[in-house]
Amino acid sequence: MPAPSIRARVRAEMIDEIKAVARRHLAGDGANLSLRAVARDMGMVSSAIYRYFPSRDELLTALIIEAYDALGDAVEAADTACDRPDLRGRWHAACRAARDWALANPAEYALLYGSPVPGYAAPDDTVAPASRPPLTLVGILRDGFVDGRLVRPAEQLPDEVHADLAELAAGLFPGLPEALLARGMAGWTQLFGLISFELFGRLNRTMPHREAYFDHQTGLMADLIGLP
Amino acid sequence: MPAPSIRARVRAEMIDEIKAVARRHLAGDGANLSLRAVARDMGMVSSAIYRYFPSRDELLTALIIEAYDALGDAVEAADTACDRPDLRGRWHAACRAARDWALANPAEYALLYGSPVPGYAAPDDTVAPASRPPLTLVGILRDGFVDGRLVRPAEQLPDEVHADLAELAAGLFPGLPEALLARGMAGWTQLFGLISFELFGRLNRTMPHREAYFDHQTGLMADLIGLP
DNA sequence: CCGAAGCGAGAGCGGTGCTCTCTCTCGACG
DNA sequence: CGTCGAGAGAGAGCACCGCTCTCGCTTCGG
Numbered sequence: 001m002p003a004p005s006i007r008a009r010v011r012a013e014m015i016d017e018i019k020a021v022a023r024r025h026l027a028g029d030g031a032n033l034s035l036r037a038v039a040r041d042m043g044m045v046s047s048a049i050y051r052y053f054p055s056r057d058e059l060l061t062a063l064i065i066e067a068y069d070a071l072g073d074a075v076e077a078a079d080t081a082c083d084r085p086d087l088r089g090r091w092h093a094a095c096r097a098a099r100d101w102a103l104a105n106p107a108e109y110a111l112l113y114g115s116p117v118p119g120y121a122a123p124d125d126t127v128a129p130a131s132r133p134p135l136t137l138v139g140i141l142r143d144g145f146v147d148g149r150l151v152r153p154a155e156q157l158p159d160e161v162h163a164d165l166a167e168l169a170a171g172l173f174p175g176l177p178e179a180l181l182a183r184g185m186a187g188w189t190q191l192f193g194l195i196s197f198e199l200f201g202r203l204n205r206t207m208p209h210r211e212a213y214f215d216h217q218t219g220l221m222a223d224l225i226g227l228p
Numbered sequence: 229m230p231a232p233s234i235r236a237r238v239r240a241e242m243i244d245e246i247k248a249v250a251r252r253h254l255a256g257d258g259a260n261l262s263l264r265a266v267a268r269d270m271g272m273v274s275s276a277i278y279r280y281f282p283s284r285d286e287l288l289t290a291l292i293i294e295a296y297d298a299l300g301d302a303v304e305a306a307d308t309a310c311d312r313p314d315l316r317g318r319w320h321a322a323c324r325a326a327r328d329w330a331l332a333n334p335a336e337y338a339l340l341y342g343s344p345v346p347g348y349a350a351p352d353d354t355v356a357p358a359s360r361p362p363l364t365l366v367g368i369l370r371d372g373f374v375d376g377r378l379v380r381p382a383e384q385l386p387d388e389v390h391a392d393l394a395e396l397a398a399g400l401f402p403g404l405p406e407a408l409l410a411r412g413m414a415g416w417t418q419l420f421g422l423i424s425f426e427l428f429g430r431l432n433r434t435m436p437h438r439e440a441y442f443d444h445q446t447g448l449m450a451d452l453i454g455l456p
Numbered sequence: 457c458c459g460a461a462g463c464g465a466g467a468g469c470g471g472t473g474c475t476c477t478c479t480c481t482c483g484a485c486g
Numbered sequence: 487c488g489t490c491g492a493g494a495g496a497g498a499g500c501a502c503c504g505c506t507c508t509c510g511c512t513t514c515g516g
Contacts, residue, residue, distance in 0.1 A: 007492090007493075011493090011494095014494095044495070044496090045495065045496055045497070047495080047496075047497080047498095048494070048495050048496075051493075051494060051495080
């Protein structure tokens with residue numbers, strides 16, 4: 001590739017700085033990010049921001065993608081830091097990493113997993129980064145299945161569920177038993193619910209020992225999946 | 229009580245109409261409810277609304293409480309419509325009722341269980357209506373435990389978790405084994421996650437047969453709890 | 457019956473996202 | 487190396503928002 005022109009480099013730095021300032025605002029004010037406030041913080045007038053982002057939603061989308069990637073990085077790093085055969089340890093580590101990241105970046109977590117903004121439709125470039133955490137969890141199932149320590153659950157799936165899961169499994173890891181995938185998705189759903197409940201204040205009046213509770217609940221799901 | 233004055237009755241009707249119009253707006257525009265738009269729809273000027281609600285957040289709170297109660301009604305009705313001994317049927321019915329209500333009232337569900345509004349803190353009068361759905365689920369566990377068909381799970385709880393759950397159980401149903409309550413909470417967390425994933429578009433590209441998937445997933449949690 | 461309380465209208469404040477126009481600087485290219 | 491045009495920022499302005507305050511009018515209650 002040709003050396004990036006000076007103009008282009010300055011522009012890229014500007015974009016990065018806007019995102020950084022916006023992220024700072026996000027942490028304080030939640031999802032109602034004010035373009036004007038970001039511009040003020042940068043000593044610019046609000047209209048100047050539009051040289052870099054065509055709309056507030058585009059800026060939000062950029063932040064969303066970065067946040068998905070940060071979460072994905074955290075979860076994947078936690079998984080790969082474990083011994084490959086330690087399936088249960090990997091499960092717990094991945095879950096804990098997701099929770100830790102969410103607690104450290106609550107506004108960004110809310111942006112990713114909170115109620116969708118009414119007019120806003122997530123563009124396609126978010127789906128790949130968004131699927132990294134669940135893919136990490138499925139990876140644990142896959143590793144457990146290929147070396148035989150995770151067995152196909154006994155239950156029979158309803159036809160529709162079986163078909164849908166088969167299609168999904170084909171895109172992830174052909175051969176993964178559908179019933180196992182179903183349990184993995186239950187674990188992922190549960191993980192999301194746990195973090196959301198904690199972050200959105202649903203545990204405020206109960207369960208002071210959040211971390212122990214979290215570990216126990218993810219452990220229940222590990223049992224359900226059959227992780228040794 | 230004395231006959232309510234005409235003024236008071238008109239006022240109450242006014243409040244109800246404002247809430248009704250606001251609810252209609254909510255369905256279309258999501259959580260960013262515009263007081264001015266509501267006022268316009270009622271042929272009033274925006275400042276007149278403030279005769280009835282001191283702020284937009286107060287109006288939102290009123291809508292939230294009504295929504296919690298509507299959801300609570302739906303879940304409790306579904307539960308009581310089942311044969312008392314049919315624990316598993318009650319579990320499925322309650323879960324399905326919650327999902328049905330959420331699908332029928334997505335904006336209200338998002339208001340209840342989506343990301344909390346940054347400045348907004350849920351007032352205390354929301355906590356009682358908010359706990360009706362999980363209490364219904366716990367009621368199923370309790371009934372199953374008292375007639376001996378739900379057994380105390382074998383696992384040992386960590387001390388902290390045990391203590392927190394014991395305190396929680398004391399306020400709900402003294403004697404309910406903590407490990408059983410923990411599994412019930414896992415089911416409730418899972419239910420919330422399932423509905424949120426479906427409603428917030430997380431299943432958009434997979435799982436076309438949502439209802440069958442939902443039933444299977446809630447069935448998995450019923451298994452985990454030990455519902456016969 | 458009259459005063460007071462309740463009610464709606466209207467103007468206005470500071471804030472928002474976004475558009476359009478204008479100016480000027482500075483970097484790319486002949 | 488000189489020029490010229492693309493890109494950057496400022497500023498005014500539009501329509502909207504939540505909220506406040508004042509001012510008349512209605513209507514209820516003592």
